Amino acid sequence: MYGKARARLRALVRRMRGDRGMVTSEYAVGIVAAVAFAVLLYEVVTSGQVRAELQNIVRRALSART
Template sequence: MYQAVRARLRALVCGMRAARRDAGMVTSEYAMGIVAAVAFAVVLYKVVTSGPVSAELQNIVKEALNARM
């Protein structure tokens, strides 16, 4: 059991060293994620504000407001 714990601790320490070497990549990965999210938001905005989709969404809202229980 002692050997298993020691092996696990060694793996954790080696993993921490590897994480320190890659610390500079974190910022660029976040930046790429933000760029991808903004691009997706722009595409989604264009789709939702297009004529047919906008008209259908307005119909759905009108039907929901006119619904009687």
Template sequence: MYKAVRARLRALVCRGLAVRRDAGMVTSEYAMGIVAAVAFAVVLYKVLSSGEVSAELQGIVQRALNAQM
């Protein structure tokens, strides 16, 4: 009985230590997500601000504003 209780207690303590060791991973995962989002935003900005895409978007807006119902 004593050995079973001791083994169970050891398992709980080890699980608690594992949780504490992985706690820093959450922050690094958020950081990597933010870096990826910013990189995607920069690429999207560069594409949308290029000459061809900008002209096409302006054409779409002009056609929408001049549309007759």
């Protein structure tokens, strides 16, 4: 029983190793998605309301008494 499970595991590992990585189109889609997320995050962080809230947090942290 143990030998059969081990053989199945080896076969699964061999099949998984057959895919060496992403192809160029997958890299391109990944880069576009990362850039889109970065732009969205930048827009959120630099918006007036979020910027004011972040400044308030920093001010409170710097003026905290220990």
